[in-house]
Amino acid sequence: MALQKTALITGVTGQDGAYLSRFLLEKGYQVHGVKRRSSSFNTSRIEGIYQDPHEDDARFVLHYGDLTDATNLISIMQQVQPDEVYNLGAQSHVKVSFETPEYTANSDALGVLRLLEAIRILGLQKKTRFYQASTSELYGLVQQVPQNEGTPFYPRSPYAAAKLYAYWITVNYREAYGLHASNGILFNHESPLRGETFVTRKITRAASAISLGLQDKLYLGNIDAMRDWGHARDFIEGMWAMLQQDKPDDYVLATGTETSVRQFAEMAFAECGLSIEWQGRGVEEKGICVHTGRTLIEIDPRYFRPAEVNELLGDASKARVKLGWTARTPLRSLIEEMVQADLEQARKQRVLEDA
Numbered sequence: 001m002a003l004q005k006t007a008l009i010t011g012v013t014g015q016d017g018a019y020l021s022r023f024l025l026e027k028g029y030q031v032h033g034v035k036r037r038s039s040s041f042n043t044s045r046i047e048g049i050y051q052d053p054h055e056d057d058a059r060f061v062l063h064y065g066d067l068t069d070a071t072n073l074i075s076i077m078q079q080v081q082p083d084e085v086y087n088l089g090a091q092s093h094v095k096v097s098f099e100t101p102e103y104t105a106n107s108d109a110l111g112v113l114r115l116l117e118a119i120r121i122l123g124l125q126k127k128t129r130f131y132q133a134s135t136s137e138l139y140g141l142v143q144q145v146p147q148n149e150g151t152p153f154y155p156r157s158p159y160a161a162a163k164l165y166a167y168w169i170t171v172n173y174r175e176a177y178g179l180h181a182s183n184g185i186l187f188n189h190e191s192p193l194r195g196e197t198f199v200t201r202k203i204t205r206a207a208s209a210i211s212l213g214l215q216d217k218l219y220l221g222n223i224d225a226m227r228d229w230g231h232a233r234d235f236i237e238g239m240w241a242m243l244q245q246d247k248p249d250d251y252v253l254a255t256g257t258e259t260s261v262r263q264f265a266e267m268a269f270a271e272c273g274l275s276i277e278w279q280g281r282g283v284e285e286k287g288i289c290v291h292t293g294r295t296l297i298e299i300d301p302r303y304f305r306p307a308e309v310n311e312l313l314g315d316a317s318k319a320r321v322k323l324g325w326t327a328r329t330p331l332r333s334l335i336e337e338m339v340q341a342d343l344e345q346a347r348k349q350r351v352l353e354d355a
């Protein structure tokens with residue numbers, strides 16, 4: 001029987017961390033996750049797989065830690081001696097990175113260096129494979145459509161600039177120390193576990209709540225932004241596949257289809273039985289319900305970004321050929337799944353409020 005592999009996941013409490021943990025546990029891995037100390041519970045996404053640490057055969061273990069704390073990371077790395085490290089931890093909100101640029105650089109850029117140094121200092125570079133959660137935000141002010149591994153980067157936010165450092169320091173440790181370190185340049189991927197302030201989840205939650213009379217309106221920023229949206233469940237499989245290759249490399253993961261925020265909203269509201277018609281222009285534009293004439297969507301400039309990424313569309317040909325990876329879930333099914341999950345939550349809230 002093959003020896004059980006051990007994986008260490010930073011950002012285990014996030015969307016991707018939750019999907020990846022389940023996937024690796026199903027594959028028989030021992031999974032260690034780094035979670036931040038919080039004054040309230042921050043483990044709701046991994047509740048279903050939590051195991052009592054007192055159990056002898058627990059295969060899912062959580063460690064308190066933070067990407068801004070080097071000694072803590074060295075200590076966890078020494079204890080776990082992982083075969084694979086998935087660095088998913090990050091201050092991952094682009095708009096918030098304009099408000100917390102220094103913290104974002106500390107966790108998203110230097111945090112990666114700290115992990116790579118921990119592997120090097122502990123002499124684990126022959127044993128441990130490393131995955132860095134790179135991003136399509138690196139392309140920023142797009143130089144070429146669609147974007148692939150050869151497209152020049154042009155970051156447009158403190159988040160993207162921090163991730164640019166992270167990308168290159170990962171390449172550098174691969175070239176300088178022979179580390180099996182790979183970048184996954186992932187385009188937007190969503191799910192019912194997506195953070196509530198990212199635009200897709202914000203829309204599916206609002207459409208559900210509005211359709212049940214729990215909310216009046218949804219306020220959005222730039223509804224003309226175009227994104228290449230896939231399902232997180234598909235994308236985490238690509239992360240794993242990168243670390244199973246003989247040689248480390250960098251890969252784009254994307255669906256190859258682009259959709260505007262405006263179209264996404266139309267599809268999500270339609271899933272809740274609400275048809276939207278747009279009226280007006282610019283910040284005056286409104287999404288009106290065709291049947292009732294009520295305004296359901298308004299533009300609020302507070303959600304505009306100081307510098308915007310207008311269009312992202314990925315070409316994942318390399319991942320398809322080398323990893324055998326493709327994005328399986330069409331956008332329509334993704335929206336349906338997200339809306340149905342949010343409707344279920346909203347119905348529970350409706351019952352509580354009615355009571």
Ligand code: NDP
Nearest residue numbers: 011013014015016066067088089090092107133135188189
């Ligand atoms: P989430 O925001 O859902 O999760 C981020 C995770 O990082 C959370 O577990 C969070 O902890 C943790 N975290 C934040 N700051 C720190 C820190 N200083 N130290 C340790 N952990 C920290 O992101 P996703 O799951 O969506 O994304 C995973 C990774 O992939 C991120 O690095 C993101 O930047 C990147 N990415 C995401 C894409 C997407 O479309 N989802 C696309 C491309 C890249 P807590 O729960 O306590 O907040």
Ligand code: GDR
Nearest residue numbers: 092094135136137187188197198199200220221222225303
């Ligand atoms: P993004 O995701 O910035 O692409 O980063 P987000 O969902 O925040 O924005 C997508 C686009 O929608 C526009 N938008 C709004 N965005 C938010 N959050 N809220 C709004 O009300 C709103 N209205 C319009 C934005 O301007 C933007 O153009 C995500 C994160 O997961 C990153 O960590 C990851 O690296 C990239 O995807 C790939």
